[in-house]
Amino acid sequence: DAKTTQPPSMDCAEGRAANLPCNHSTISGNEYVYWYRQIHSQGPQYIIHGLKNNETNEMASLIITEDRKSSTLILPHATLRDTAVYYCIVRPYPVSGGYQKVTFGTGTKLQVIP
Amino acid sequence: NAGVMQNPRHLVRRRGQEARLRCSPMKGHSHVYWYRQLPEEGLKFMVYLQKENIIDESGMPKERFSAEFPKEGPSILRIQQVVRGDSAAYFCASSGDYGYTFGSGTRLTVV
Numbered sequence: 001d002a003k004t005t006q007p008p009s010m011d012c013a014e015g016r017a018a019n020l021p022c023n024h025s026t027i028s029g030n031e032y033v034y035w036y037r038q039i040h041s042q043g044p045q046y047i048i049h050g051l052k053n054n055e056t057n058e059m060a061s062l063i064i065t066e067d068r069k070s071s072t073l074i075l076p077h078a079t080l081r082d083t084a085v086y087y088c089i090v091r092p093y094p095v096s097g098g099y100q101k102v103t104f105g106t107g108t109k110l111q112v113i114p
Numbered sequence: 115n116a117g118v119m120q121n122p123r124h125l126v127r128r129r130g131q132e133a134r135l136r137c138s139p140m141k142g143h144s145h146v147y148w149y150r151q152l153p154e155e156g157l158k159f160m161v162y163l164q165k166e167n168i169i170d171e172s173g174m175p176k177e178r179f180s181a182e183f184p185k186e187g188p189s190i191l192r193i194q195q196v197v198r199g200d201s202a203a204y205f206c207a208s209s210g211d212y213g214y215t216f217g218s219g220t221r222l223t224v225v
Contacts, residue, residue: 042218043118104158
């Protein structure tokens with residue numbers, strides 16, 4: 001079973017920030033929060049990951065609460081191309097040669113509206 | 115730096131035929147995961163393989179499905195005697211420093 005819960009769907013106006021929440025109240029100390037997205041019919045794409053500090057890259061920002069029980073993925077200026085299903089997962093940091101089975105939940109279907 | 119390569123992209127099989135799906139992980143990766151995605155559903159883990167070893171097949175159906183990752187060549191997911199319920203997208207991933215890298219998937223249609 002997935003260890004995260006996300007709202008099933010969200011809408012966001014084009015050009016506005018999209019804030020996607022994720023609850024991971026049972027996260028362990030060695031587990032990171034990862035975000036992926038799946039644009040229709042394509043393979044899931046890595047977005048960002050973090051442990052406890054906020055992270056930012058060219059795609060998005062990740063805000064993790066101090067107790068690490070929830071996080072928010074922020075797409076600062078959503079475009080129509082950001083319409084996708086967004087998956088939040090928790091997993092230990094990859095160790096070379098280590099087993100990293102990951103369970104995906106149903107994610108949040110983000111619809112960016114013109 | 116080629117990513118995870120899956121082929122074919124689309125595969126059509128008649129009921130009762132065999133389907134073979136291939137996956138080549140990223141260069142330097144020796145771990146392969148297979149996931150299945152039924153229409154309008156999420157990704158479901160099927161199997162995890164290392165070279166020449168099946169490590170976790172807890173998500174594989176008990177019958178008709180098998181997977182291998184030989185010493186040389188791609189990983190193969192084989193579905194024997196396909197039924198319409200096998201119609202789905204099958205994704206392969208390999209793991210690295212940034213977690214999974216997924217292939218583009220194989221869309222299997224059983225007619």
